[in-house]
Amino acid sequence: MDLRQMSYFVAVAEEGQFTRAAARESVAQPAISAQIRRLERELGERLFHRDQRGVGLTAAGEALLPHARAALAAAARGRDTIASLRGVLHGRLRIGVSGPGDRRLAAALGEFHRAHPGIEITLGERHNEPLLEALAGGELDAAVIGLPDEPLPPQLRARVIAEDAVVLAVPREHPLSRSRTIAIAALRGQPMITLTRGTGLRATLEGACRDAGFAPRIIAETSQLGHMVELVAAGLGIAVMPGSALAGAELAVLRITRPRLLRRTALAWNQVTTTPAGRAFLALAEARLRLDDGE
16 A cells, blocks of 8 residues: 555545546546555455445445555654754644634634745634544644533643623523523423534533433524524523623523533644644744633
């Protein structure tokens, strides 16, 4: 196996077609097909199967894919490390974000770009769980996440950069609106609006309700905090959400006191796979993304 074969294999796996993979790799399709056949002969297993929908991975292909990605990532880190010895950083900085954007992150990325114009920056938004999986797998250099209650994988590190009280939002005409505080236990049976599975807020809600001895009655879910606010205002239900998301909303807000819930936002990274570009960004972020800098 060589890196070219690994690159072609990953391209076909991710694109689902030999034609698109060839365009991505800037080679003719027969060249990719020949290299994949050579790789399959070397391994003694078929890596792909074809059907009407395109090309799919076999069980052997599924098993090889993470190792192929890791090999390509390790080679890229090696090239970037050698380049960094000359004092010039090249390559790519891969950042993930969960939830609303943080203006401090944008400012830090702008400063990083001015200091290292040779580095391509990619910024993607995902839910919390996929972000943590991508970090653990070495697919990202760093991510802004909602810090979960459970321990992070051992290779990940995180530093809290913001904290926000989690509150209950209800329509102003709702019976609960007459209260100023509430316990999670009082939400048993109430129609709840929340974010989709895989988000930190959803995990916080379900964990708090589970500790109180019940499952939340979720009647609507969305991927955006702003949509949650709109659905509560429309009278569909009530929502447990960060207080900062309710600025200017025409809703009643109750403090959750038992238990007190806190949404912690953190900068996370993989200490094993971080690239030279990632390490340079983390050094800058240490000064720019501080807990006491947030509003």
